[in-house]
Amino acid sequence: MQPSCRSTRxxxxxxxxxxxxxxxxxxxxxxxxxxxxxxxxxGVLQSLTGTMAISEVTVKNAEMLAIDQINGAGGVLGRKLVxxxxxxxxxxxxxxxxxxxxxxxxxxxxxxxxxTSASRKAMLPVFERFHGLLWYPVQFEGNECSPDIMYSGxxxxxxxxxxxxxxxEKGYKRIFLxxxxxxxxxxxxxxxxxxxLHRGGVVAGEExxxxxxxxxxxVVNKIRLAHPQIIFNTLNGDSNVSFFKQMTAVxxxxxxLPVMSFSIAEQEAKAMGPSLVAGSYAxxxxxxxxxxxxxxxxxxxxxxxxxxGAVLDDPMVxxxxxxxxxxxxxxKAGSFDPNAVRKAAVQLGWTSSAMGNxxxxxxxxxxxxxxxxxxxxxxxxxxxxxxxxxxxxxPYDSLAFPGKHxxxx
Amino acid sequence: xxxxxxxxxxxxxGISVASILLLAALGLALSxxxxxxxxxxxxxxxxxxxxxxxxTCKFVHGPFxxxxxxxxxxxxxxxxxxxxxxxxxxxxxxxxxxxxxxTWGVSLILQQGARSIFGPIGVEVTAPEWLNGxxxxxxxxxxxxxxxYVRLFIILLAVVVLSLVALFIARxxxxxxxxxxxxxxxxxxALGVNTSRVDLMxxxxxxxxxxLAGSALALIxxxxxxxxxxxxxxxxxxxxxxxxGSLLGAALASLLIGLFSAGAQIFMGVSxxxxxxxxxxxxxxQFRPKxxxxxxxxxxxxx
Numbered sequence: 001m002q003p004s005c006r007s008t009r010x011x012x013x014x015x016x017x018x019x020x021x022x023x024x025x026x027x028x029x030x031x032x033x034x035x036x037x038x039x040x041x042x043g044v045l046q047s048l049t050g051t052m053a054i055s056e057v058t059v060k061n062a063e064m065l066a067i068d069q070i071n072g073a074g075g076v077l078g079r080k081l082v083x084x085x086x087x088x089x090x091x092x093x094x095x096x097x098x099x100x101x102x103x104x105x106x107x108x109x110x111x112x113x114x115x116t117s118a119s120r121k122a123m124l125p126v127f128e129r130f131h132g133l134l135w136y137p138v139q140f141e142g143n144e145c146s147p148d149i150m151y152s153g154x155x156x157x158x159x160x161x162x163x164x165x166x167x168x169e170k171g172y173k174r175i176f177l178x179x180x181x182x183x184x185x186x187x188x189x190x191x192x193x194x195x196x197l198h199r200g201g202v203v204a205g206e207e208x209x210x211x212x213x214x215x216x217x218x219v220v221n222k223i224r225l226a227h228p229q230i231i232f233n234t235l236n237g238d239s240n241v242s243f244f245k246q247m248t249a250v251x252x253x254x255x256x257l258p259v260m261s262f263s264i265a266e267q268e269a270k271a272m273g274p275s276l277v278a279g280s281y282a283x284x285x286x287x288x289x290x291x292x293x294x295x296x297x298x299x300x301x302x303x304x305x306x307x308x309g310a311v312l313d314d315p316m317v318x319x320x321x322x323x324x325x326x327x328x329x330x331x332k333a334g335s336f337d338p339n340a341v342r343k344a345a346v347q348l349g350w351t352s353s354a355m356g357n358x359x360x361x362x363x364x365x366x367x368x369x370x371x372x373x374x375x376x377x378x379x380x381x382x383x384x385x386x387x388x389x390x391x392x393x394x395p396y397d398s399l400a401f402p403g404k405h406x407x408x409x
Numbered sequence: 410x411x412x413x414x415x416x417x418x419x420x421x422x423g424i425s426v427a428s429i430l431l432l433a434a435l436g437l438a439l440s441x442x443x444x445x446x447x448x449x450x451x452x453x454x455x456x457x458x459x460x461x462x463x464x465t466c467k468f469v470h471g472p473f474x475x476x477x478x479x480x481x482x483x484x485x486x487x488x489x490x491x492x493x494x495x496x497x498x499x500x501x502x503x504x505x506x507x508x509x510x511x512t513w514g515v516s517l518i519l520q521q522g523a524r525s526i527f528g529p530i531g532v533e534v535t536a537p538e539w540l541n542g543x544x545x546x547x548x549x550x551x552x553x554x555x556x557x558y559v560r561l562f563i564i565l566l567a568v569v570v571l572s573l574v575a576l577f578i579a580r581x582x583x584x585x586x587x588x589x590x591x592x593x594x595x596x597x598x599a600l601g602v603n604t605s606r607v608d609l610m611x612x613x614x615x616x617x618x619x620x621l622a623g624s625a626l627a628l629i630x631x632x633x634x635x636x637x638x639x640x641x642x643x644x645x646x647x648x649x650x651x652x653x654g655s656l657l658g659a660a661l662a663s664l665l666i667g668l669f670s671a672g673a674q675i676f677m678g679v680s681x682x683x684x685x686x687x688x689x690x691x692x693x694x695q696f697r698p699k700x701x702x703x704x705x706x707x708x709x710x711x712x
Contacts (some may be wrong), residue, residue, distance in 0.1 A: 050529065051529050051635075052529075053529055054528065054529050054530045181678075181679075181680050207678060207679070208678050208679065208680060209679050209680075210679060210680055210683070212633075212635065212639060213639070213679060214626075214629075214630035214631075214636070214639060215426060215630075215679075217422035217425060217426065217560075217671070218419065218422055218670075218671055218674035218675070218679070218682075219674075219679070221415070221418050221419060221422060222674075222675075224553070224555075225415060237530070238530065238531040238630075238631045238633050241531055241533060241630065241631040242629065242630040242631065245629060245630065246557075246629060249541075249543060249557035249559055249560070249629070250543055250555040250557055251542075251543060251545070251555060271530045272530075272533070272631075273533055276533070
């Protein structure tokens with residue numbers, strides 16, 4: 001371990017404080033652990049500052065927990081993992097820069113990170129140029145397919161469309177679409193509209209509010225006029241607080257007019273104050289309240305590391321599972337080479353995880369189960385519905401993007 | 410809900426938006442008009458007011474905690490404004506570009522400071538019990554309309570603040586000095602008016618009113634480090650449209666902007682309505698470059 005730190009000292013600031021701290025902690029914590037090869041560097045690239053920090057810092061924590069656990073068990077192929085943590089600063093351009101730094105300068109074997117679609121789109125050309133491998137942990141709008149990214153977050157058919165199935169089952173067929181004005185809500189609603197009409201439902205209205213917008217008076221008025229049975233909400237961040245506050249002020253809290261949200265998980269509910277959004281629905285592939293053994297173990301381990309009461313949510317668990325599956329793929333491939341790893345990853349069998357059984361499909365997205373939950377006043381979701389099986393991930397929706405397929409070699 | 414109820418509902422929304430805009434823009438109109446200073450950190454005074462109300466409501470409880478929060482927001486924001494005037498703006502008089510840059514820098518510092526202290530996600534002020542609920546109109550032409558108490562309260566607040574400021578300017582000795590400096594700075598100085606004290610007072614008053622705006626805004630939306638940014642553009646629009654340094658102009662312009670965007674939002678999305686609003690303001694300025702209410706003032710160099 002020591003020689004690696006010394007060898008990087010000459011290079012710029014490659015051996016950052018974090019790496020040094022990691023070296024120190026690791027050499028102190030595992031003095032006797034046998035490591036056959038030099039440590040393997042892995043990149044962790046999330047926003048640690050800026051607007052997205054609230055969500056992404058927790059994903060970083062979950063990824064670090066997985067890396068610690070792997071190191072605790074002796075590393076991968078006899079090599080310890082050394083995480084190199086970089087800050088994407090909530091800015092796509094910085095994500096691209098840092099991705100290049102990680103791949104070119106630090107020569108990491110893989111990178112875990114990204115949150116917004118904008119950050120992923122900015123990093124994509126970098127990973128294609130350097131033939132790196134990015135593990136992306138967040139649900140997204142699909143419509144993208146690259147051999148250099150492992151898309152573990154839900155595709156539209158694993159989150160949005162199952163929520164629509166659930167709504168139709170419950171008899172909610174008159175749907176109002178409300179979102180922030182950027183790529184995810186627009187694409188998600190494009191897909192939703194096609195499916196609502198195809199299945200004989202009604203789109204009661206469709207409205208977009210600029211990112212961070214706080215005035216919903218007109219939107220609330222339009223919703224009242226449209227008489228929807230349910231609202232499908234893809235608003236982002238703080239706009240949700242304004243929206244729920246202003247709906248409640250005119251006597252339409254989520255208990256009266258149901259709201260299905262796609263961007264409110266346990267973390268966001270906690271930050272917003274669960275009482276405001278209690279009674280609203282959410283669709284995810286993981287809820288902390290899931291009753292299975294791997295989840296109980298994960299929640300316990302996370303609480304030990306980050307304090308009792310620390311909350312886990314869907315993107316965090318995806319980040320955690322990404323690291324675990326990457327390590328499994330490296331073992332299967334017998335190599336750290338990104339190309340060998342991605343090919344091995346799609347050949348791994350079913351893995352039992354905190355989200356249920358998961359497996360990478362040949363298109364490098366994850367088979368996973370969809371859940372619908374209702375938010376309780378304590379900030380946890382009660383699970384109301386789940387898909388019968390883990391769903392095959394489909395990046396290109398057949399109605400919205402007919403004829404397009406994701407085939408990777 | 411009938412057609413007339415929709416139109417009346419949107420008119421109410423327009424007035425409610427206008428009242429927040431007016432509170433946000435009043436201070437800007439004052440400092441712009443009297444001191445010829447463009448304060449880019451004005452939006453952050455709104456933010457400071459919001460966070461101060463949040464803190465007050467955390468420590469003070471009871472039905473009238475929010476009224477205490479309003480006072481503290483006003484006091485805190487005007488104190489900070491005064492400090493900004495004494496430490497930065499006073500040294501940059503007559504250098505509008507430098508003032509612009511310096512206050513922009515202050516705005517960035519305050520934003521990042523708020524982010525470091527309170528975190529990037531918004532904090533909430535829970536409206537007091539007596540502001541929960543709404544007046545529902547169930548019969549007649551406007552059946553189906555809903556007037557939330559919170560919005561009625563904000564409209565009332567704006568009207569009260571506007572009247573108080575107008576009274577202050579028209580009836581008090583300080584108001585007299587303010588008008589004198591506004592009309593002819595050099596002459597007032599020659600007659601023994603301490604203009605730098607008048608400037609300090611105007612600036613502190615203006616930022617204090619912005620603090621009130623932030624406090625009111627906290628009732629309907631979360632307070633975030635960037636909350637000022639989303640209102641500063643509209644506040645500038647109000648000042649430009651209303652005519653520099655005119656209270657009446659600012660009030661009329663807020664109403665015009667509020668009603669226009671609420672009206673436009675019946676037919677189109679929020680983003681498009683914003684675009685249309687900007688186009689309208691640009692066109693209006695073409696025909697009336699000095700705004701709705703033209704004040705003749707030597708302070709603005711047009712004597």
